[in-house]
Amino acid sequence: MRSRPAFALFLVLAIAGCGWLFxxxxxxxxxxxxxxxxxxxxxxxxxEEVVRKFPKKEESEAALSRAALLYEERxxxxxxxxxxxxxxxxxxxxKPEHPQVLLRLGRILEHSGSPYSDAxxxxxxxxxxxxxxxxxxSAWLAQGRIYETMQDWKNARLTYEAALTRSASxxxxxxxxxxxxxxxxxxxxxxxSDGRIDEAIKAAKEALGGNLSVPEVRRGLEDLVSRWQTAxxxxxxxxxxxxxRDIERTPVDDPVRYSWRAVKGGxxxxxxxxxxxxxxxxxxFVLSEKREEPVPPKDGKKAKxxxxxxxxxxxxxxxxxxVLGVWWSKDGTWLxxxxxxxxxxRRIDTLDLKKRRNWAVTRExxxxxxxxxxxxLPGGERSGKLVYASGNYLAISNVRGxxxxxxxxxxxxxxxxxxxxxxIASSSDGIELMLAARFPEKxxxxxxxxxxxxxxxPPAGPEFWRVNLSAGGEF
Numbered sequence: 206m207r208s209r210p211a212f213a214l215f216l217v218l219a220i221a222g223c224g225w226l227f228x229x230x231x232x233x234x235x236x237x238x239x240x241x242x243x244x245x246x247x248x249x250x251x252x253e254e255v256v257r258k259f260p261k262k263e264e265s266e267a268a269l270s271r272a273a274l275l276y277e278e279r280x281x282x283x284x285x286x287x288x289x290x291x292x293x294x295x296x297x298x299x300k301p302e303h304p305q306v307l308l309r310l311g312r313i314l315e316h317s318g319s320p321y322s323d324a325x326x327x328x329x330x331x332x333x334x335x336x337x338x339x340x341x342x343s344a345w346l347a348q349g350r351i352y353e354t355m356q357d358w359k360n361a362r363l364t365y366e367a368a369l370t371r372s373a374s375x376x377x378x379x380x381x382x383x384x385x386x387x388x389x390x391x392x393x394x395x396x397x398s399d400g401r402i403d404e405a406i407k408a409a410k411e412a413l414g415g416n417l418s419v420p421e422v423r424r425g426l427e428d429l430v431s432r433w434q435t436a437x438x439x440x441x442x443x444x445x446x447x448x449x450r451d452i453e454r455t456p457v458d459d460p461v462r463y464s465w466r467a468v469k470g471g472x473x474x475x476x477x478x479x480x481x482x483x484x485x486x487x488x489x490f491v492l493s494e495k496r497e498e499p500v501p502p503k504d505g506k507k508a509k510x511x512x513x514x515x516x517x518x519x520x521x522x523x524x525x526x527x528v529l530g531v532w533w534s535k536d537g538t539w540l541x542x543x544x545x546x547x548x549x550x551r552r553i554d555t556l557d558l559k560k561r562r563n564w565a566v567t568r569e570x571x572x573x574x575x576x577x578x579x580x581x582l583p584g585g586e587r588s589g590k591l592v593y594a595s596g597n598y599l600a601i602s603n604v605r606g607x608x609x610x611x612x613x614x615x616x617x618x619x620x621x622x623x624x625x626x627x628x629i630a631s632s633s634d635g636i637e638l639m640l641a642a643r644f645p646e647k648x649x650x651x652x653x654x655x656x657x658x659x660x661x662x663p664p665a666g667p668e669f670w671r672v673n674l675s676a677g678g679e680f
Contacts, residue, residue, distance in 0.1 A: 290313065345372075436636050469530060492520045552568040596624070
């Protein structure tokens with residue numbers, strides 16, 4: 206039987222000696238107490254001490270996890286949180302908790318400003334190596350979300366499709382299915398906005414032919430097809446039948462929606478296969494077709510010269526008119542320019558690059574009313590229309606002149622000065638326009654007897670106008 210002093214010593218060691226026998230547990234207890242008191246910096250310091258001093262103990266993994274959580278949620282130190290989870294990732298390799306650690310690390314990398322490639326790689330480890338883990342669907346969803354943020358629609362779609370082949374219905378797979386449907390709408394809208402209209406409508410119709418479960422996606426695709434039908438009718442209709450559904454003044458430009466634009470003076474990129482030489486001093490231009498270089502034969506022998514060498518076609522603008530700007534159609538088949546005659550009046554001419562023929566579109570009757578910018582509406586040969594501003598009107602004209610509609614833009618309350626047009630922009634299908642026009646600077650008032658002369662009014666900034674077009678009877 207133990208003596209009473211020995212038994213007392215045993216109790217002291219058993220109760221108070223845990224810190225001596227298990228110092229890692231004592232440190233963990235101390236760290237948790239700091240957490241409860243809101244002393245988060247002291248808590249992570251204690252957890253770091255556990256990791257540093259006892260890296261092979263079980264408590265080391267728990268300390269890494271808690272320290273990472275505090276750095277993420279309480280101390281807003283994403284780099285520290287990621288560093289601890291990176292270490293924890295190595296310690297949990299092959300263990301059931303490994304996918305959860307990877308998922309936490311991926312989320313921190315995604316939201317901390319790290320390159321998206323780091324987060325994608327971390328999520329990918331779950332998808333590839335832990336496919337049966339519950340966290341795998343969250344990883345697939347996160348990867349798709351990142352690709353959407355990067356506007357990499359192709360990889361986003363492939364990611365969602367791959368996820369759905371590996372999942373059961375319900376839960377996060379239902380979310381992924383809805384994201385995939387939404388992506389079909391985003392891709393179709395993006396292609397349409399980029400001018401790949403046939404591709405967009407094909408994708409929209411294919412999606413509508415499937416089993417769409419998201420009502421907003423179905424409505425969006427149906428609206429896109431309806432808009433395309435309106436645009437088709439507008440392209441095919443004589444420009445004299447064009448009408449404006451809406452005309453409004455707007456405070457800001459929208460370069461994303463109205464991406465195809467022509468600015469005063471020209472400056473559009475010359476289409477492939479052509480050279481354009483502008484002589485600003487003389488106010489003339491020379492358009493030349495580029496000479497096709499002979500393609501050497503595959504056997505390496507010298508290519509034989511053609512018996513009749515075709516001379517590249519070229520066109521010179523009339524020297525009696527001073528060219529003010531040159532513009533191209535979106536498909537590169539038409540060239541148009543504005544020039545000034547000796548009388549000071551302006552005129553618009555076009556050149557059909559396929560038929561090698563030029564056309565006189567219009568000539569202003571009153572000097573200063575015709576703006577110095579024209580825009581060929583998108584739609585190529587299906588449209589065959591251009592627009593320009595003149596006086597209080599917007600003209601929608603045939604590219605060869607003749608047939609046109611004149612849409613009155615302004616009113617007494619909201620005047621419009623077409624002669625000050627600075628640029629005209631269009632949506633990808635040509636049925637929505639935006640114009641910027643500036644009123645001329647007001648001259649200084651003459652001095653009256655006994656009074657000082659008034660100062661000249663500073664030029665006002667351009668005013669933006671938005672116009673929605675359609676063919677007559679089509680609303």
